[in-house]
Amino acid sequence: MTNRIAVIDRTKCTREKCGYQCLKICPVNKMGTECVYIDAEGWPVIIEDACTGCGLCPKRCPVNCIKIINLTAESGEPSFQYGVNSFRLYGFVLPKEKGVLGLVGVNGIGKTTALELLRGTIKPNFGVLGKEFSWDEVKKRVRGEEIQSYLKKVYDGEVKVSFKPQFVDKLAKSNKKASEFVNELNEKTDSEKQTVLTQLELNNCLNNKLSELSGGELQRIAIAVTALKKADVYFFDEPTSYLDVKQRMNAAKIIKSLSENAEVIVVEHDLAVLDYLCDYVQVLYGQKGAFGIVSQIKSSKNGVNEFLQGYLKEENVRFRDNEIKFSKYAPSSHKGKPEIVYSGFKKTFKNFSLKADEGFFSEGEIIGVLGPNGIGKSTFAKILAGVEKPDEESDFSHRIAYKPQYLKTDSEETGMQLAKNAGVNVGRFNELKYKLELNELLDKPANEMSGGELQRLSIALCLSQDCDLRVLDEPSAFLDVEQRMNSSDAIKKVTEQTGVPCLVIDHDILFIDEVSNRLMLFEGEPGKNGLATSPSTKKQGMHDFLKKMNLTFRRDSETNRPRVNKPDSQKDQEQKATNNYYYE
Ligand code: SF4
Ligand code: SF4
Known part of the structure; x- marks a missing residue:
């Protein structure tokens, strides 16, 4: 028996402009039974009970915004549905009394919805639209399920939650001093506050206004104020964006310590952090933007492995055809002749200096770059590109394709226009379209793209340019695990095909481990001085880096x-x- 759902993405639907192709093609309508109709605001609506799943309207829709999906009867009723023909979530995330619970899944699969149900910011509606369920009605629907006692506390107002949202950039709109902001929200003792601020290395930026802080500083401030509230449940939605490896591990320690006295739930795409931090994992699977299903609770090892394998053992569900595989013997030596050789150099700014040891990048190799934020990695790349001049005379003038760390844009140009402006190699750009899911971005204005969409487009633009060296600064930011692995594959493939060496700067150690042939470490004191060491073998570089961490x-x-x-x-x-x- 099947349970059919129809989802129409209203951000793409053109309504009357397409002449309502879905309405016209539907054979059920043609037979005289209403299946697709147009509502009072001009939106097409598919009556799921009438739909036979013939698949004609998704094929006919000119903007590809209809999904018709057959679910098995076991999925039951949704825990929450946003509206008619829109995203729905099946099942609940289950907070654990002891230990940290991690949520893993692709973007757009309902992780944020699952958290909102637990926070009580949305209430379960079991797919019945327009109805507000009382606790007695909810109780009947979840009787005997593990979530029952937790939801009762939410309905009784007995759960105090502290929540770190996914996006922290909004904090930068405030002109408050960081210290004032922290003090206003702190509910713990001064000594607990000091411990958190010290561990997150925030003491030096507390006198600055929030509007003056970097993305990494804002992220750590957001983690600090979340941890400094007294709560029964703590939620951290993607706490590692913008943070370097050391900062990620320090944040993980703070978050983990909260689980001694409270329930803690974390959404995270950096698998090394997830592994380090979480005791349990629930996998969210389904179809992006259409529906999500929450798995049973698993140990962190099994949960992450089953997510990577695309198969949930206890549920006996395969949710992805292919496994996400890591190379057993990740390539670990350079090959080919040196393409770019540079002598050591220095660059001195008013408050910061960078020293680089001599080195070379070989044909067809990828150099992973690891080091803290504010240590001069971007300056190093700009000097190689000739954009910045070192202290001594130099003739650096390599043609560098550079994907910057921060991707904010107000541009109204579409993905396709940006590709044309960048002068991409059209054949290579077309090859990357599928791997990096670019088709839907070609007609989308850049200022309407999400962080992940802009990231995938920017990676493709960088990889598609003809140049002497590619530099990708934090390509994993805003990407989910699947997208990170696809990006890593794309970087490896293009580097091998073109022979152009590539520098990949990132803070996701698994991503760097998977993509790199050799490693380059940046050391020093962030914000004061940096040392770019010569690239070394991956084994040596990883060993040295991990030992420092x-x-x-x-x-x-x-x-x-x-x-x-x-x-x-x-x-x-x-x-x-x-x-x-x-x-x-
Ligand atoms: S998939 Fe459903 S709504 Fe679409 S044309 Fe077929 S029967 Fe009609
Ligand atoms: S065919 Fe597609 S774009 Fe046109 S009205 Fe239907 S859903 Fe919207």
């Missing part, structure tokens, strides 16, 4: 993904004792 990695036997050993676990102690921080 006091982390050890091992390979997961099922998926080959690198896993962070839990601090002080037997494996962690063994690897540290043998000075073997990296697993190779």
Whole structure:
């Protein structure tokens, strides 16, 4: 038995402009039974009970905005549906009393909806639109389910929540001093406040206004004020965006410590952080923008592995045809002749100086770059490009295709216009369209794109340009796990095909591990001085970097993904004792 759902994306539907093709093509309508009709505001509506699932209207729709999906009867009724022919979520996220629960899934699959149900900002409607359910009615629907006692507390107003939203940029609109903002929201003791601020390395920016802070500083302020509220449940929606590896691990420690006295739920796409932080995982799967289903609770290892494998064992559900695979022996040496050789240089600014050791990048190799924020990585790239001049005379003038870290744009130009302006190699750009899901962005104005959409387009623009060196600054930001792996594949493929060396600066260690042939480490004191070391083998670079972070990695036997050993676990102690921080 099937349960058919129809979803129309109203952000794309052109209504009368297309002549209502969906209405005209529907065979059920033609037979005289109403299946597709136009509502009072001119939107097409598909009556799901009348739809036979013939599939004609999705094919006919000129903007590809209709999805007709057959669900199995086991999915039951949704826990929440936004509106007619719109996204719905099945199942509930289940907070755990002890330990941190992680949510993993692609973007647009309902993670934020699941959190809002737990926060009580939306109430379950079980797909019955326009009806407000009383607690007694909700109780009947969830009787005997694990979520029942939690939802009762939400309805009784007995759950105090503290929530860090996904986007922190809005904080920058405030002219308040950071210290004032933190003090206003702090509900804990001064000593607890100081511990959090120190661990998040925020003391130096507290005298600045929120509007003057960087993305990473705003993220850490948002984590601090969330942690400093007294709450029964803490929610952190993507807490690592803009943070470097050390900051990610420090944030993870703060978040983990909250779970001693409260329930903690985290949405995160950096699998190393998720692994390090979470004790349990629930996987969200389904079809982006159409429906999402919340899996049972799993151990963090099994949850992440099953997500990568695209198959949920207990549920016996395959939700993706292909497995996301990590290379067992990620390429770890350079090949080809040196393409770009640079001598050491220095660059001195008023408050910051960068020193670079000599080095080279070979034909067809990818150099992963790891280092803290504010250490001069972007300055290094700009000097190679000839945009910035080093202190001494130099003749750096390589043609560099550069994808910057921050991608904000007010441009109304569409994805296709931006590609034309960038002078891309059309054949290569077309090849990347599928892998990076660009088709829907070609006619979309850049200022209407989400962070993830802008990121995928920018990666494609950089990879499609003809140049001597490519530099991608934080390509994993705003991307979900699947998109990160697809981007990594695209970077590897283009680098191999063109032979043009590529520098990838990122803070997702798994992403860097998967994509790089060699590694370059930046060291020093952020905001004061930086040292760009010569590229080294990946094994040596990873070992040195992880040792500085006091982390050890091992390979997961099922998926080959690198896993962070839990601090002080037997494996962690063994690897540290043998000075073997990296697993190779
Ligand atoms: S899929 Fe459903 S709504 Fe669309 S044309 Fe067929 S019967 Fe009509
Ligand atoms: S065919 Fe597509 S664009 Fe046209 S009215 Fe129907 S859903 Fe909207």
